[in-house]
Amino acid sequence: MRFAIVGTGALGGFYGGLLARIGQEVHFLMRSDAAFVRQHGLRVDSKLGDFHLPSVHVHESVDMMPECDCVIIALKSTQNSQLANLLPPLLRQGGVALVLQNGLHVEQSTREVLGTGVVAGGCCFLCSNKVGPGHIRHLDYGKILMGPYRGMLDDEPGPSIASLERICDIFRQTGIECNVTDDLSLARWRKLMWNIPFNGLSVMLNSSTDSIMRHPHSRALAKSIIEEVRSTAVACGHVIELEFVQYMMDHTDEMVPYDSSMRLDFLAGRPIEVEVIYGNAIRAAERKEVDAPLMRAMYRQLHFLADNR
Amino acid sequence: MRFAIVGTGALGGFYGGLLARIGQEVHFLMRSDAAFVRQHGLRVDSKLGDFHLPSVHVHESVDMMPECDCVIIALKSTQNSQLANLLPPLLRQGGVALVLQNGLHVEQSTREVLGTGVVAGGCCFLCSNKVGPGHIRHLDYGKILMGPYRGMLDDEPGPSIASLERICDIFRQTGIECNVTDDLSLARWRKLMWNIPFNGLSVMLNSSTDSIMRHPHSRALAKSIIEEVRSTAVACGHVIELEFVQYMMDHTDEMVPYDSSMRLDFLAGRPIEVEVIYGNAIRAAERKEVDAPLMRAMYRQLHFLADNR
Numbered sequence: 001m002r003f004a005i006v007g008t009g010a011l012g013g014f015y016g017g018l019l020a021r022i023g024q025e026v027h028f029l030m031r032s033d034a035a036f037v038r039q040h041g042l043r044v045d046s047k048l049g050d051f052h053l054p055s056v057h058v059h060e061s062v063d064m065m066p067e068c069d070c071v072i073i074a075l076k077s078t079q080n081s082q083l084a085n086l087l088p089p090l091l092r093q094g095g096v097a098l099v100l101q102n103g104l105h106v107e108q109s110t111r112e113v114l115g116t117g118v119v120a121g122g123c124c125f126l127c128s129n130k131v132g133p134g135h136i137r138h139l140d141y142g143k144i145l146m147g148p149y150r151g152m153l154d155d156e157p158g159p160s161i162a163s164l165e166r167i168c169d170i171f172r173q174t175g176i177e178c179n180v181t182d183d184l185s186l187a188r189w190r191k192l193m194w195n196i197p198f199n200g201l202s203v204m205l206n207s208s209t210d211s212i213m214r215h216p217h218s219r220a221l222a223k224s225i226i227e228e229v230r231s232t233a234v235a236c237g238h239v240i241e242l243e244f245v246q247y248m249m250d251h252t253d254e255m256v257p258y259d260s261s262m263r264l265d266f267l268a269g270r271p272i273e274v275e276v277i278y279g280n281a282i283r284a285a286e287r288k289e290v291d292a293p294l295m296r297a298m299y300r301q302l303h304f305l306a307d308n309r
Numbered sequence: 310m311r312f313a314i315v316g317t318g319a320l321g322g323f324y325g326g327l328l329a330r331i332g333q334e335v336h337f338l339m340r341s342d343a344a345f346v347r348q349h350g351l352r353v354d355s356k357l358g359d360f361h362l363p364s365v366h367v368h369e370s371v372d373m374m375p376e377c378d379c380v381i382i383a384l385k386s387t388q389n390s391q392l393a394n395l396l397p398p399l400l401r402q403g404g405v406a407l408v409l410q411n412g413l414h415v416e417q418s419t420r421e422v423l424g425t426g427v428v429a430g431g432c433c434f435l436c437s438n439k440v441g442p443g444h445i446r447h448l449d450y451g452k453i454l455m456g457p458y459r460g461m462l463d464d465e466p467g468p469s470i471a472s473l474e475r476i477c478d479i480f481r482q483t484g485i486e487c488n489v490t491d492d493l494s495l496a497r498w499r500k501l502m503w504n505i506p507f508n509g510l511s512v513m514l515n516s517s518t519d520s521i522m523r524h525p526h527s528r529a530l531a532k533s534i535i536e537e538v539r540s541t542a543v544a545c546g547h548v549i550e551l552e553f554v555q556y557m558m559d560h561t562d563e564m565v566p567y568d569s570s571m572r573l574d575f576l577a578g579r580p581i582e583v584e585v586i587y588g589n590a591i592r593a594a595e596r597k598e599v600d601a602p603l604m605r606a607m608y609r610q611l612h613f614l615a616d617n618r
Contacts, residue, residue, distance in 0.1 A: 204513065205613055215616060221609035224602070293602045297533070300526040304514055307524060 001170060004068040004090050005029065006083075008037075010128045010261065011100055012074030013136040015144075017044045018174035020053050027057040027065050029086070034060040037134035045131075046138035048175050067092035070167050073099045073110055078271035080109035087113045096159045096167060098146060100124050102195055102261075103276025104188050104284055107149040116156045120164055121184050122146035123191040127258050140256050143177040144168075147184030154185060189233035190240060193248050195277050197225035199262035200298040203272065203305060210257035213249075223249055228294045232281070235290040269309060274302045310479060313377040313399050314338060315392075317346075319437045319570065320409060321383030322445040324453075326353045327483035329362050336366040336374050338395070343369040346443035354440075355447035357484050376401035379476050382408045382419055387580035389418035396422045405468045405476060407455060409433050411504055411570075412585025413497050413593055416458040425465045429473055430493050431455035432500040436567050449565050452486040453477075456493030463494060498542035499549060502557050504586050506534035508571035509607040512581065512614060519566035522558075532558055537603045541590070544599040578618060583611045 001024060005016035008030040020026040020042075030037060041054040059065045071090045073083070087110065091097055097114055099107040100122045107121045127139035146168065148158020164180045171178035181187050201212050201222060212218045226245050233240050265272045278299035285292045310333060314325035317339040329335040329351075339346065350363040368374045380399045384391070396419065400406055406423055408416040408430045416430045436448035455477065457467020473489045480487035490496050510521050510531060521527045535554050542549050574581045587608035594601045
């Protein structure tokens with residue numbers, strides 16, 4: 001199977017590197033790091049074992065990239081307007097576009113470019129950062145849960161489960177946990193139960209996860225946000241057990257101190273993913289006439305903060 | 310009538326200065342500025358006219374202060390634990406303690422020290438800052454609405470309306486608008502409809518009021534908080550017309566760009582008044598089994614920010 005990685009950052013560099021390490025043919029689209037990686041290769045420091053790939057397929061443009069069986073979209077969603085120019089030549093007939101971005105309906109941009117039946121989404125449970133050109137530091141986790149994307153109203157055909165199982169098998173061979181789900185929307189909402197509280201609070205409170213969990217007031221605030229995301233998801237028709245709230249708290253307690261990608265983006269002056277994480281969740285809730293006051297307040301506060309750095 | 314000003318900051322210095330200017334006997338309790346003011350007097354730059362009082366009654370301790378007919382409590386509420394040592398010798402039999410602090414039930418500390426029947430509260434609509442030792446800059450407004458404080462459950466006797474009318478008359482002679490209300494709780498809730506959104510947002514968004522009102526997202530957030538404060542007050546049994554929400558927005562649009570006292574305290578590393586403004590309002594709502602998610606989120610966020618400067 002031939003893979004394309006569109007966006008070689010903390011996430012694309014990590015998963016693409018793992019796939020290349022086990023001998024898959026992986027084509028990396030990158031911008032600023034291209035010359036460096038062509039010369040020095042790709043380096044991944046990981047708790048799965050550090051590795052260095054001296055020679056990888058580096059592309060600065062899609063024009064010279066071959067058609068691939070699996071095109072992995074790993075750009076920040078704030079760059080999704082570029083997808084119309086990047087994706088069309090890349091996907092081989094019968095292939096799958098796998099969107100490994102954060103957020104609800106974040107696959108919609110890819111779906112609009114490539115049409116129905118070929119887009120899958122994946123929730124990545126990954127702590128990794130890009131620490132230098134062609135240099136990824138994997139801090140923890142790495143699990144992927146992927147499923148067919150069926151459109152804004154969950155009524156379109158997605159790629160077959162069998163086609164995702166084939167991709168999943170290859171990911172498993174790299175040493176990470178990977179699973180396929182038939183209910184991507186549920187998986188996305190469950191993931192939002194972490195991203196909505198902790199991405200936003202890390203910016204609003206200018207703090208990493210361990211500080212947020214340590215102070216009684218921010219800890220209680222995080223929990224109340226998790227509860228609101230769950231009750232919103234439930235009101236939108238998804239089944240999420242009440243115990244998952246406490247699981248998310250426990251899980252975050254056990255995490256290594258972590259600066260969310262939103263916080264790193266914020267501090268670096270880059271756009272932050274407010275729309276796909278908060279905006280799309282609020283709009284999904286509105287379609288079901290569900291109110292989500294904390295999510296809405298965070299959405300507004302984050303937009304203000306992003307515009308007034 | 311003899312007045313004591315306990316806490317000669319932006320507010321106490323302004324009102325005390327106005328009273329002294331018209332010839333009232335005013336005794337100022339101050340700490341760091343005492344020696345300076347004793348030597349150089351008190352200066353107020355005001356849109357009511359700048360003035361300088363070369364000689365004022367300055368006290369660094371209550372021990373040498375005479376008993377007064379009206380003791381004005383103008384300390385920050387974060388210093389209310391000092392009141393037990395400051396107030397008892399100051400109030401003349403038959404006098405009134407007038408609490409000009411922000412917040413709901415902020416009079417309770419004074420009430421606990423002085424007992425029932427003598428404590429009044431006043432809502433001040435004032436933009437002023439202390440810009441140097443003994444130097445107050447009055448930016449705008451100044452109106453006071455005062456009323457008897459009747460305890461946490463509104464079931465205790467307060468001072469008579471007539472005694473407050475006498476104080477009110479003297480305030481009017483200084484040129485500011487002053488009124489007496491029989492329903493202090495209502496006045497406090499109406500004031501909270503400004504303090505809760507704008508004090509907190511000025512810290513959480515690190516911005517003055519004009520920036521908050523200018524950005525569409527912070528503007529919408531401010532309005533949704535005002536709406537929540539109103540609906541909480543209504544659920545607690547107070548009558549506040551719906552139009553007052555828009556009035557508060559319009560009023561803030563028309564204000565001079567203003568850094569709330571909470572923002573100035575925050576930036577200067579001083580304690581901020583989270584408990585009396587947010588905590589007491591949330592607890593009042595809880596007693597009526599009313600939920601106030603935005604107020605609660607702000608309460609928690611502000612405590613975290615104050616503890617992690």
